[in-house]
């Protein structure tokens with residue numbers, strides 16, 4: 001199979017994702033960057049289910065799914081096998097945040113410590129969407145999910161997002177990056193860089209989920225952009241454990257981002273919960289400091 | 300050439316001769332000596348393959364799925380807690396039709412923690428879609444690996460297989476073993492020829508999800524392949540016999556069964572002790588025989604029915620317990636079903652759990668119990684602690 005790079009798609013339309021699905025968009029952008037000489041390893045979750053209802057498939061490159069938590073281990077085996085056969089395909093994992101942050105972390109840690117030449121891409125929609133919107137280790141502070149519901153005595157998820165990029169960088173990964181579907185060129189560039197870097201690389205893609213977060217599917221890109229603009233999501237790159245580059249923004253307060261989604265609705269009803277919003281603002285401020293995303297005013 | 304070898308090392312030699320391209324395993328007693336020896340072979344260049352030093356059994360079998368799907372012959376080994384930890388992947392490997400061979404050095408499952416032998420670990424996965432072969436001695440454990448790869452990789456089968464041998468009793472014991480030469484095994488076992496593989500030149504999706512419209516057909520196909528495997532084992536076992544003089548064409552093996560009134564049925568190493576006990580009983584004029592089951596999956600119901608035709612009662616010696624079932628053991632249940640129409644009584648006797656020794660006198664007792672019509676029970680219990 002060969003094709004013109006600009007027009008060729010390796011993730012085809014006709015799959016069963018919700019209209020405006022962030023992860024579906026990520027799949028399309030990732031596979032455009034990885035190209036035809038790639039083997040994709042998937043985990044159980046929305047993307048696997050919406051893209052491969054037997055006997056149909058949206059994947060035009062070889063693709064394998066085994067279980068929810070073992071994509072990194074399956075990829076280890078694929079890599080060992082093709083290395084042994086002298087083949088040169090790139091091995092790329094595409095897995096959800098639940099599969100990555102929670103249940104699969106043992107397999108990922110093992111694969112990274114062993115140094116397999118794989119690129120692990122987490123599409124981070126910040127909850128388990130496939131099973132009906134339950135919290136994961138990637139769910140942001142105060143988001144309401146079905147297992148971290150906001151209620152009389154709760155303002156939603158009470159734990160901050162696990163810092164997986166740092167954990168994987170600490171494994172000695174040569175290249176760790178975060179990106180967003182709202183910055184398609186950045187996403188594709190980082191994927192290209194990762195697959196061309198030898199060793200286990202990690203990319204975390206912010207993929208808004210209209211169904212799980214509660215917004216209109218026409219606004220996926222806009223929501224992604226708002227996360228970047230308020231600093232609750234930062235695009236950065238780490239090389240050999242050091243942050244070397246971040247996307248700069250002129251930051252806006254977190255309120256508009258929170259107001260745009262049903263998962264944070266409880267923070268504004270019946271009136272704005274100033275204390276909680278301040279805590280979320282503090283998370284954005286910490287991100288800004290840690291990743292250096294603020295545009296400094298010119299002197 | 301006959302060599303005196305530890306059972307685990309004989310198995311490692313057999314694996315080496317099968318030329319696995321990817322080995323992925325995690326240590327656990329009493330499987331450890333196999334994987335240590337394989338790691339040594341790779342380090343010394345005696346085994347030309349990739350050894351993935353995984354962080355868990357879960358990843359061991361998961362990586363085997365990946366490597367097998369990418370087109371390599373793969374190998375793993377485990378037991379007990381390791382096998383239980385893999386259970387999800389065990390079902391998945393069979394469902395994905397990857398011909399993975401895994402040695403099981405049979406061991407009890409906790410709690411309480413116990414490292415010694417029984418066969419609960421592999422038997423609890425009897426419905427996973429893996430073939431299950433049980434070895435009586437180190438020679439059989441060695442040979443079954445050649446047979447297992449040959450059957451598993453046939454394009455009309457494509458099922459994974461456990462080669463089970465009793466932990467410590469076989470894995471840590473030295474016995475004379477005839478290890479074939481590489482040329483001989485190359486002549487018997489062709490290079491791996493995957494039916495389909497992950498390949499950018501011919502993209503395919505593996506391990507998709509299936510709705511109620513399709514799922515059932517996958518289960519049907521696995522079962523059909525398992526049924527076909529009976530003939531495949533007979534053929535490859537016969538071929539092995541012609542080449543090496545050790546015939547494995549039977550999925551079961553009888554010992555002094557002709558004219559027996561009482562048959563003992565068992566799996567694995569205990570068959571050796573049973574044979575000795577039978578010889579003594581025969582000398583005393585008692586008509587006793589053994590039916591050894593070598594392949595528990597596929598289950599050879601027809602052979603069993605045929606082999607037990609003339610007996611008056613059957614005593615199944617079980618190193619497992621079917622907790623909460625009417626019949627105490629998993630083997631007895633299936634043997635009973637196999638001979639159901641003949642009306643021959645089948646009794647299931649549980650013993651040897653967690654490494655408890657089974658002696659010739661126990662076997663004689665079971666024969667007596669079967670003749671008395673004593674129903675399913677434990678033997679060798681320490682009454683004083685109950």
Ligand SMILES: Cc1ncc(C[n+]2csc(CCOP(=O)(O)OP(=O)(O)O)c2C)c(N)n1
Nearest residue numbers: 044045046068096097098099127128129130
């Ligand atoms: C061992 C195991 N536990 C639970 C599940 C059920 N399950 C399937 S997908 C999923 C959540 C997936 O979440 P994520 O990885 O974030 O992907 P998403 O669905 O959000 O795309 C869960 C809990 C499973 N398949 N396997």
Ligand code: SF4
Nearest residue numbers: 017018021046209211
């Ligand atoms: S629930 Fe979310 S992640 Fe799943 S298909 Fe819909 S938009 Fe995509």
